[in-house]
Amino acid sequence: MTLSKRCMTVLTGWLLSVSIQAAPIDMAGIRLADPIDLSGAKLQLNGAGIRYKAVFKVYVAALYLDKKAATPEEVYATSGPKRISITLLREIDSNELGKSFTKAFEENAPRTEMSRLIPGLIKMGQVFSALKTMPAGENFTIDWVPGTGTVISVKGKPQGEPIKEAEFFNAMMRIWLGTKPADWKLKDELLGKAS
Structure with a gap:
């Protein structure tokens, strides 16, 4: 094979791998973009999965990191922008969703941080x-934006003021990634582990 043919083969393979990586992913009929832009940063899809309650599909969760x-621990240590995106697969009472998040939040947050986290938890409860x-089909995101804080958005619109405490975003991530996650299979999927 000549040098130019080898170069073309390598270039073609690289272009195919880039186009495959940039293709949106479909999960339970929900299209997940990869990559996304958040506050001027390009974030890649770290992992995604479906949250089940008993046998029912509740929502699709997707974790985006730089x-x-x-x-x-690697997710918590990432200093740049981060996003968890939730798209509902069934209608949910927002108050019940907020209560389940609060319960999982409390079960996974370090006791030493709880007093600093309560104001953010109250704000989150007010949003829901x-x-x-x-x-079904409704999407909300929880973003960590350095210098701004945790921003909760519904339909792409921020809800209330950002929650400034850096610990709050990681405490939110523990709902899905903590020692008592909402769903163990979903935890693995968000961390990019094959199911």
């Missing part, structure tokens, strides 16, 4: 209680 992370119900 570099791949295979452990919860104001929404009443969230229909």
